[in-house]
Amino acid sequence: xxxxxxxxxxxxxxxxxxxxxxxxxxxxVLRYGNVKSVGGLASGAVPLVTLVTAIVMKSAGxxxxxxxxxxxxxxxxxxxxxxxxxxxxxPVVIVDDVVTTGLSIRLVIDAVTGAxxxxxxVFTLLDREENNGLKNVIECxxxxxxxxxxxxxEGQKKKQKRKNRKLVLYRRFY
Numbered sequence: 001x002x003x004x005x006x007x008x009x010x011x012x013x014x015x016x017x018x019x020x021x022x023x024x025x026x027x028x029v030l031r032y033g034n035v036k037s038v039g040g041l042a043s044g045a046v047p048l049v050t051l052v053t054a055i056v057m058k059s060a061g062x063x064x065x066x067x068x069x070x071x072x073x074x075x076x077x078x079x080x081x082x083x084x085x086x087x088x089x090x091p092v093v094i095v096d097d098v099v100t101t102g103l104s105i106r107l108v109i110d111a112v113t114g115a116x117x118x119x120x121x122v123f124t125l126l127d128r129e130e131n132n133g134l135k136n137v138i139e140c141x142x143x144x145x146x147x148x149x150x151x152x153x154e155g156q157k158k159k160q161k162r163k164n165r166k167l168v169l170y171r172r173f174y
Contacts, residue, residue, distance in 0.1 A: 020143075036066060039068060091118075
């Protein structure tokens with residue numbers, strides 16, 4: 001989907017990631033208060049967790065720091081065989097880049113609550129608005145919604161249709 005492609009490009013841009021980090025931290029603190037741990041699934045959440053913890057560490061804001069943690073999809077077969085890496089200190093907020101079905105976030109919530117911690121809420125950069133029922137289980141907030149990109153997506157679809165028509169005409173005559 002085009003919005004995920006755009007989000008991935010933006011999240012790799014050095015100037016944009018700084019802005020994303022500031023917005024992420026600001027909204028987490030505004031919505032959930034004095035959070036002590038942020039974490040998510042070891043994939044989309046890794047750069048976000050790292051970013052938030054680094055910004056807080058540099059600014060010494062939010063009452064002294066935020067710990068980061070990651071949840072693996074499966075327990076490692078070697079080493080310490082942990083499913084959660086990092087120290088969790090409550091209150092806890094889960095972060096992720098995109099929420100679609102909510103399964104990844106539910107996996108993280110289950111791991112964190114299974115370890116004896118409550119999750120205060122979930123914060124994502126993009127909600128694809130797929131009515132995944134996650135909001136019925138826990139407080140969720142997203143910086144952006146799929147519908148925010150609707151006019152852009154429609155414009156891209158129209159451009160693609162024009163390109164396709166030109167290609168059909170080209171093939172017909174050549």
